[in-house]
Amino acid sequence: EVQLVESGGGLVQPGRSLKLSCLASGFTFSNYGMNWIRQAPGKGLEWVASISSSSSYIYYADTVKGRFTISRDNAKNTLYLQMTSLRSEDTALYYCARHELRYFDYWGQGVMVTVSS
């Protein structure tokens, strides 16, 4: 069974940093591209970042470019999102999602990030 379990969220002050993790199991992690997608409270879905299976290709939404860094450790079956210079508008539930041939086929349960003083 495919499982994606996010961790690392919490309450953080504006301007500070936070690192999210997503532990994958139930599939060969190194064969798939992975993504972070977020959902602000009561709002819709926003794609944040994507990384290819071997980390050769990395893409970011304009709203986080230069502040967030997506990475992965295939030996540990883990996806990461390093978030710096956090803003109130980054407050959201952050989902880890696998992508397969241009669709997101599995999603984690999400981890909440709240940016507030």
Added chain:
Amino acid sequence: DIVMTQGALPNPVPSGESASITCQSSKSLLHSNGKTYLNWYLQRPGQSPQLLIYWMSTRASGVSDRFSGSGSGTDFTLKISSVEAEDVGVYYCQQFLEYPTFGAGTKLELK
């Protein structure tokens, strides 16, 4: 960015009736390889989104055949035949021709 615009449903939808959700993209999602990169997801209350339809009309594994997707390059429809209680939630269309973008969501409520 490609903008995705979703239509509303005349909620609540009577149980057993059909429902159609529309989605429009600001650019054709038809790739040169013949595939149309439009996907549909359902987010049930309190849950993560789940994939329903990919490449405009292919049902994801385990998805009921009551769900069907259709459309052209820029105009798409998700049809739910015989709506059931488990179909309640917010439906999102999403394009993957370029950097992924989602529609704002369409809420389905049951009568």
